[in-house]
Amino acid sequence: MMTNIRTKQIILISAVVLLIAFLFTRDIKGLVKPKEQTTNVPAAGQLTTPAAAEISLSEVSTEGKNVINENLAKEITALENDFKTAKGNDQVELAKTLAQKWDDVEQLVPSALYLEVIADQQKTLQSWLAAGGKFMKAYDNTKDSLMQPKLLQKANTAYTAAMAIDSMSLEAKTGLGITVVDGMGAPMQGIAMLLDVVKRDPKNAKANMSLGIFAIKSGQFDKAIIRFEDIVKVKPSPDAYFYLATSYENLGKNKEAIDAYLKSKKLAGNPTLSKFIDKKVTELKEKI
Structure with a gap:
């Protein structure tokens, strides 16, 4: 019994790590992280305090400029200087430009912070959804264990603000539910939101x-298959088929797992993934 449980855990962990390595989608990466990457994410019900969630825009901007083109860095610096002295709608427009500039070079944290500035001023459903989505994407992609809980709290705050404007928004409720499941409250509260x-x-x-x-994380592979x-x-999508294959494999449904793995391979078109799946399919065929 214990051997079977350990085997399933090994399969699951391996699948999760591979999914993260292949980066099928940013959203998926954030929802299932290796244990070592989630150490500093708040436990169920353990909310990050507002003070702890503060992120220095100047610091993340400086860090971002160190890894992008020098000319683009200078352009962003000029825009940021204008942003600091601008007011009202002019500042909002500059924040939009800066958010896009940072997003274009995949520097998601400063991009999210500028979207938060916009949402703070506009206070609209769409602006809060945009900020929440970007903070979640940044959370999904960062490997900085100290930054993770701050980004998760920021996303939670943005989606909470969106829900306050429109409690019927499915996008807001989905985002809020995910942040709760990931650490901003009791997981079952988040699950209830997603079920709704x-x-x-x-x-x-x-x-x-x-x-x-x-x-999958809770070992309910039969329910995972249905989803x-x-x-x-x-x-x-390649990630959905990969998760489906993993769920089938954990239940010993090897023929179904092979079919799902091959569909994941076809849709992904990723050489590294293809090599892994070819090996996995060979192993599973030997068990049939």
Whole structure:
């Protein structure tokens, strides 16, 4: 019994690490992290204090400029200097430009912080959703264990503000539910939010994906299969098929796992993934 449980855990951890390495989607990467990457994320119900969630825009900007083109760095510096002295709508427009500039070079933290500036001034549903989405994307992609909880708290705050404007927004509720599951409260509260989203929109891919991943993490592979099968019926993706294959494999459904792995390989078109799946398929065929 214990051997089977350990075997499943090894398979699961291996799949998770591979998914992160292949970076199928930024959202998925953030929802399932290796244990060592989530050490400093708040435990269930352990909220990060507002003070702890503060991020220095000047510091992340300086760090970002160290890894981008020198001419672009100078351009951003000039825009930031204008931003500091601008007021009202002029400052909002500069914040939009800066958010896009940083996003274009995949520096997600400063981009998210400028989107937060916009949301603070506009206080609209869409501006808070944009900020929340960018903070979650930054959270998904950072390897900085000290930055992770701050970004998660920022995302939680943005989605909470969005929900305050429109409590019926499925995007806001999905985002908020994910932040809760990831550490901003009791996981089951977040799961309840996501279940409500799926109840209202059964084909909601993001909510279903989150619920499926949570099912994998909790060892409920049969439930995970239902979620991922629903997803691939609506919008086939390499990550959904990979998770589906992992779930099948953990239940010993090797033929189904092979089929899902091969579909993941075909959609991803990733040489490294293809090599892994070819090896995995060979191993699974020997068990049939």
